[in-house]
Amino acid sequence: MESCFSSAIFCPGGRRLAYPIKGLCFTVKALVAVRRTYSARRSPAGGEDVPVERIEVTLRDIDAALPIVREVGRHTPTVPFSGDEDVWLKLENLQRLGAFKIRGVWNRISQLTDAERRRGVSTISSGNHGLAVAWAARRLGLPCTVRVPEGAVGRKVEAIHAQGAKVSPLSRSDLIDAHERETWRSWPSAFLHPFAHPATIAGQGTIGREIAEDLPEVRTVLVPVGGGGLVSGIGTAIKGLVPRAQVFGVQAEGAAPLPVSLRTRQSYRIDRPQTIADGIGIGMILPPMMAILSRVLDGAFVVTDAEIRGAMRRLALEAKIVAEPAGAAAFAAWIRYRDQLRPPIVAVVSGGNVDPNLLAEVVKG
Numbered sequence: 001m002e003s004c005f006s007s008a009i010f011c012p013g014g015r016r017l018a019y020p021i022k023g024l025c026f027t028v029k030a031l032v033a034v035r036r037t038y039s040a041r042r043s044p045a046g047g048e049d050v051p052v053e054r055i056e057v058t059l060r061d062i063d064a065a066l067p068i069v070r071e072v073g074r075h076t077p078t079v080p081f082s083g084d085e086d087v088w089l090k091l092e093n094l095q096r097l098g099a100f101k102i103r104g105v106w107n108r109i110s111q112l113t114d115a116e117r118r119r120g121v122s123t124i125s126s127g128n129h130g131l132a133v134a135w136a137a138r139r140l141g142l143p144c145t146v147r148v149p150e151g152a153v154g155r156k157v158e159a160i161h162a163q164g165a166k167v168s169p170l171s172r173s174d175l176i177d178a179h180e181r182e183t184w185r186s187w188p189s190a191f192l193h194p195f196a197h198p199a200t201i202a203g204q205g206t207i208g209r210e211i212a213e214d215l216p217e218v219r220t221v222l223v224p225v226g227g228g229g230l231v232s233g234i235g236t237a238i239k240g241l242v243p244r245a246q247v248f249g250v251q252a253e254g255a256a257p258l259p260v261s262l263r264t265r266q267s268y269r270i271d272r273p274q275t276i277a278d279g280i281g282i283g284m285i286l287p288p289m290m291a292i293l294s295r296v297l298d299g300a301f302v303v304t305d306a307e308i309r310g311a312m313r314r315l316a317l318e319a320k321i322v323a324e325p326a327g328a329a330a331f332a333a334w335i336r337y338r339d340q341l342r343p344p345i346v347a348v349v350s351g352g353n354v355d356p357n358l359l360a361e362v363v364k365g
Helices: 059-070 101-109 114-119 128-140 155-162 172-180 198-214 229-241 258-264 287-296 305-319 325-340 356-364
Strands: 016-019 024-027 040-042 049-051 078-081 084-091 121-124 144-149 166-170 220-224 246-252 299-303 345-349
Touching: 059 101, 059 198, 059 229, 078 198, 084 198, 084 325, 101 128, 101 198, 114 121, 121 128, 121 172, 128 144, 128 155, 144 155, 144 172, 155 166, 166 172, 198 229, 220 229, 220 325, 229 246, 229 287, 246 258, 246 325, 258 287, 258 299, 299 305, 299 325, 305 325, 305 356, 325 345
Parallel strands: 084 345, 121 144, 144 166, 220 246, 220 345, 246 299
Antiparallel strands: 016 024, 078 084
């Protein structure tokens, strides 16, 4: 091990890497040794997903998802930031419902059997995923329950209510059990996982295909990471279509388990994640996600809440783009680490569902 303070990147594949909080460099030969990974498939009876060896998502899966996603979603623009063609913004804040989530949700819900649909659907989310599930369920006439972390309030939760979903509180310990022990399997309705399902990941991967189509010369893609579904899908598409491009995940400092997971080669959880970026604040990397993350990621960046606020402000004032905190995280990483990145760079603005009071506070500085 050798110390270094020039980088904040965790780079797999035996390359030098830096652990962003401590500023330490390590060299590894193998990135991830996973104790338990999964792929979702149908049980022999055609019902609930059952665990198998690993999550597998291919470019073919993403291509198959594209026409399904197009039923409700749009090809969002990829535009240069304020005339700077070294960095481009993939504007998922302009997607239906104001965030990327409808892509994965619609692809996943489209795969439910008739028996599963009769049971209704449920999920865990206090934000954009819950809103997308509630919207999709309402469109299809399905009963919907969204379990939100205890204490969750605000416009996103109100929007979930407005779509007709039943909203139930979930304590942090129950949320952890649902994800790590998969207690959702005992719930009566069909569970739409917010990130750890191949169909969800394939739906999110359509963003990567659009980036490759709009900017085939892209060399770096920055993606905000909560549970890892978005970056897994985008990374799969980018690696398949633009092999020379690098893909980096971005997390907020108070909720950044990804660098630790990659360094220790194990799943990792932060007991009390704290960040302004609630959309990427889950604070855990699950074993099912590690294999695909190791395959698509060239590294991970960590940014502070102050840097996220600064990125939101610049997007609003210089580009007239409204981004929620999680949606501004990738752009914040570009601001901080741009000298280490190969242009052209795409920063994914994953959503724009920000509380107006917070936006006003940030813009005022």
